[in-house]
Amino acid sequence: xxxxxxxxxxxxxxxxxxxxxxxxxxxxxxxxxxxxxxxxxxxxxxxxxxxxxxxxxxxxxxxxxxxxxxxxxxxxxxxxxxxxxxxxxxxxxxxxxxxxxxxxxxxxxxxxxxxxxxxxxxxxxxxxxxxxxxxxxxxxxxxxxxxxxxxxxxxxxxxxxxxxxxxxxxxxxxxxxxxxxxxxxxxxxxxxxxxxxxxxxxxxxxxxxxxxxxxxxxxxxxxxxxxxxxxxxxxxxxxxxxxxxxxxxxxxxxxxxxxxxxxxxxxxxxxxxxxxxxxxxxxxxxxxxxxxxxxxxxxxxxxxxxxxxxxxxxxxxxxxxxxxxxxxxxxxxxxxxxxxxxxxxxxxxxxxxxxxxxxxxxxxxxxxxxxxxxxxxxxxxxxxxxxxxxxxxxxxxxxxxxxxxxxxxxxxxxxxxxxxxxxxxxxxxxxxxxxxxxxxxxxxxxxxxxxxxxxxxxxxxxxxxxxxxxxxxxxxxxxxxxxxxxxxxxxxxxxxxxxxxxxxxxxxxxxxxxxxxxxxxxxxxxxxxxxxxxxxxxxxxxxxxxxxxxxxxxxxxxxxxxxxxxxxxxxxxxx
Ligand SMILES: O=C([O-])CC(=O)C(=O)O
Ligand SMILES: [Mg+2]
Numbered sequence: 001x002x003x004x005x006x007x008x009x010x011x012x013x014x015x016x017x018x019x020x021x022x023x024x025x026x027x028x029x030x031x032x033x034x035x036x037x038x039x040x041x042x043x044x045x046x047x048x049x050x051x052x053x054x055x056x057x058x059x060x061x062x063x064x065x066x067x068x069x070x071x072x073x074x075x076x077x078x079x080x081x082x083x084x085x086x087x088x089x090x091x092x093x094x095x096x097x098x099x100x101x102x103x104x105x106x107x108x109x110x111x112x113x114x115x116x117x118x119x120x121x122x123x124x125x126x127x128x129x130x131x132x133x134x135x136x137x138x139x140x141x142x143x144x145x146x147x148x149x150x151x152x153x154x155x156x157x158x159x160x161x162x163x164x165x166x167x168x169x170x171x172x173x174x175x176x177x178x179x180x181x182x183x184x185x186x187x188x189x190x191x192x193x194x195x196x197x198x199x200x201x202x203x204x205x206x207x208x209x210x211x212x213x214x215x216x217x218x219x220x221x222x223x224x225x226x227x228x229x230x231x232x233x234x235x236x237x238x239x240x241x242x243x244x245x246x247x248x249x250x251x252x253x254x255x256x257x258x259x260x261x262x263x264x265x266x267x268x269x270x271x272x273x274x275x276x277x278x279x280x281x282x283x284x285x286x287x288x289x290x291x292x293x294x295x296x297x298x299x300x301x302x303x304x305x306x307x308x309x310x311x312x313x314x315x316x317x318x319x320x321x322x323x324x325x326x327x328x329x330x331x332x333x334x335x336x337x338x339x340x341x342x343x344x345x346x347x348x349x350x351x352x353x354x355x356x357x358x359x360x361x362x363x364x365x366x367x368x369x370x371x372x373x374x375x376x377x378x379x380x381x382x383x384x385x386x387x388x389x390x391x392x393x394x395x396x397x398x399x400x401x402x403x404x405x406x407x408x409x410x411x412x413x414x415x416x417x418x419x420x421x422x423x424x425x426x427x428x429x430x431x432x433x434x435x436x437x438x439x440x441x442x443x444x445x446x447x448x449x450x451x452x453x454x455x456x457x458x459x460x461x462x463x464x465x466x467x468x469x470x471x472x473x474x475x476x477x478x479x480x481x482x483x484x485x486x487x488x489x490x491x492x493x494x495x496x497x498x499x500x501x502x503x504x505x506x507x508x509x510x511x512x513x514x515x516x517x518x519x520x521x522x523x524x525x526x527x528x529x530x531x532x533x534x535x536x537x538x539x540x541x542x543x544x545x546x547x548x549x550x551x552x553x554x555x556x557x558x559x560x561x562x563x564x565x566x567x568x569x570x571x572x573x574x575x
Contacts, residue, residue: 011564012565013564013566015567023047026086027189027190029087029088031085032049033054033055055088055561055562058092059093076109079093080105083125084125088561095183095560098518098521101183102448103448106467107161107446107447107465108421111163117172121213127195128196131198131200138239142239149191149239150191152195153173153178153181155170155171155195155248156197156250157171157197159252160172161173162393163425164394165219165251167198167219169213175194177470178194180470183521184522185470185471187474187559198215199225201214244268244482244485245267245268246269246271246473247268247272250272252307255270255307256270256307256310256351266484267482267484269485271469271470273307273310275473277312278315278469279468279469279497280315281315281490282494283417283498289498290504290512291412292387292388293388293411297387299384300390302334303337303390303427305336307353310354310357312390314487315494320333332359335380337375337377341373341374341376342376342379367379367383377398378402378403385410387415388414389404391428392420393420395425396425397427408440414440415444416441417445418433419444426446430452435454439510440510443459443462444464445462447465449463459511460513462513471521471528472493472526473489473493478557479556480536481542482533482541482542483541486535493532496527496530496531497527500515500524533554
């Protein structure tokens, strides 16, 4: 399918496939929308019913069927089946109502889809690379059908959303994230490759499930794990030197180690660490414009000091430093709370990512605490009185009234971002957070929530989700030739996002969202891509180009869900 890459716009598309093979190729299949000319050309007569349908008719029919299903999990399964059959139709459906379909193809329905993935899996999509494939990863990647890959999302299923180790069932996430690269960032689906690195699982429910699709083995760790990852990364880089390799939902320590090891060698990026950080930074900038404390006055408690929590703190520190604060002073503004309580110097088990934010050992000498060896979130909240509270813990209900209420006594507009997904894992429900802060908190969540009513007024709940960042990053890689993802580029993405905030110019920011609506994610991806490419050029990690040329490249890179006319491929083709 080397020719599908040139498929954007209305130009015809050349393919060597015909008959059943063409119908079985989801990026090319049009179902009963192949017209008479194409049915002649590709030997489709007899395989399809007589009437030629339009894409619009197919969309209407599919939407009616989806509407009749009982819940979003069933709709997720049905939509994935459509995607595996006909990608153009899948994206045409999603395009019609992005805001309505995102919670179905992605968070939160995707959480259930991962838990039940072994039971809903029907057709191959992407690659499962198991630990037992070591020694032949390069050979597997060499298949001609992967010639055009530009963006890979890879996971080892180690820490899926807030629901932990899902082993090979975690494949739902690379598939879902890549669907968003296309739905929000216009990535040609022929260039997307989801990969599940199956290194086993420690999830006993899965190990005992006779239907489990993965490698039935305890999770491989340590040097063997690192060697497997090294073989994979080396093979990816050799096969596609310009690919974007996006890591997703690895467990915290693996995530940071892998990112640090490879980020200066190729264009690789960890969405939980860097995507979450960039969207949080963008939303914080917007919250400051909406009445939150200025950056220089922020004191920030992060509950859940894994990859995402530390990534957020890292990027916010860089933002503070860029605004003139000394790095040490900026680090001290963060209070990281984890299973061992407040992270302090000298504690055992302080991770590499937490190290810069460890508070002095004697920070609590003047506080009243029950156990000086384990300072709880409640004690930190009571004594620090932060301006901002961020939840990346995966612990549903961890933010109680007692934890949150002291913030409102200190700040006019406390900022609370409860980012854990899916819904059952959120640290507090948005309505409760508003209630406990007398309606003054600026609230964000990781997944979608309907507006909540407080004091007779409807208040939007912002979704501070990575989907505001990574689709634009992918677009930047494809259109701008980015070769590395630097922190400067992530900060540029955050500023671009804040620049689109509806709260910026509002007289009453309490009822205005911080971020643009999900329905505008395509515009957001464009703005993020533009900013990332511009910053990449300034840092020498994207080739020089005029702004006009970049704009033209961005427009040309965007794939849209429409049927192109097909012609028979002549000459050398890969399939
Ligand atoms: O996928 C999402 O909605 C956000 C995310 O990366 C995670 O929770 O791991
Ligand atoms: Mg994730």
